[in-house]
Amino acid sequence: MASTDMVDKDVLVDIFTRADLIMQSDIKFRQMIGAGQLQIVYYPVRGQEVVSSAMMAAVNQDDYLVTIYRGLHDQLAKGIPSKELWAEFAGKMTGTCKGKGGPMHITHPATGVMVTTGIVGSGIPIANGLGLASQLEKDGKVTVCCFGDGATNIGAFHEGLNMAQIWKLPVIFLCQNNLYGEHTHMRDTTGSASIKQRGEGLGMRSVQVNGNDASAMYTAAKEAVDHARAGNGPTLIEAMTFRFHGHLLGDTSHYIPKEEMEQAKKDDPMPILRQQLLDLQISEADVAAIEAKNAAIIEEAAQFALDSDYPPGDEYRIDVLDVEIAA
């Protein structure tokens, strides 16, 4: 894996601000679901905060994102307003999709979040479509497509990356490799030793990076974005990371050896990044202020979600097809 120098202080603060919002949001979601206050299916993201935060710090708000149902970190890092996101997770009318998408289908074009899919690997061809549109319209935008290691065993991954490479589409394929596809370790499902190798096999510029290292991840992301924006085509980034909680909330991760989990938690990217800020002479008070601001945003968003109404029954007639369905 490439090692890099530490990126600028301002960039690290930006990454930390996003990552802390994600971490605190994840904790709050797990608490509220655990207490039965929200009854939704939830895919925890704790442990993967830095990957998304560093990636999204390297793109613009009007660049596109396509992600997957473990996507809270990607969506928040991209800048979706917390209130609308929480309301959508809760299935409420005030959500990004009027409560009709739910947690697995978060969409918010205003911040470039074009689609969240519930089918593993299915976002890759969609990202190609967005990339092709940008190429044809010459709008200078790039598309980030997030997926996990398991998705690289789906046909759409190989076909999609091949096509993106042939057409030199401005797409960054961000594989967040947390080593487990649902309940199975990568070694039992994946023929190649790395995901990077798969990209290389398709002729694509491919890099493997420690996704939990904010500077290394940001540097890899920035290079891929610059490469795509310059018209040189896609990059596959294999960002090594880990998730600290089950595939979905309620899964006890019994298939992950205890030592492996303990080591991963010892390498928790969040305290490491926080310490990096302090080492750069950012004061404890300033870091605490970022955390307090995020906590306030989340409290407000969670309450907003609880207080909002579910969509009324006749809402099913609109937003589904191009025309309103007759009552």
Next chain:
Amino acid sequence: MATEIRIPKLGFSMESGILAEWLVEDGAEVTAGQEIYALENEKSTQEVESPASGKLKIIVQADGEEYPVGELIGTIE
């Protein structure tokens, strides 16, 4: 304001759970994130964390009964 503790939905198909055991006593001071009770569902048992810090008030005793998702079983004040 009291924080409610309800039977959570921990999985796609979960509609009810068995309140197996309270891990702390009624009236105890608990902290957010502390495991406070054991819940059985779909062949597995897991410890559920407290959503808040404060004094636990147990509403439903652990009697091995099955309760629907959303059932109020306690509060934290």
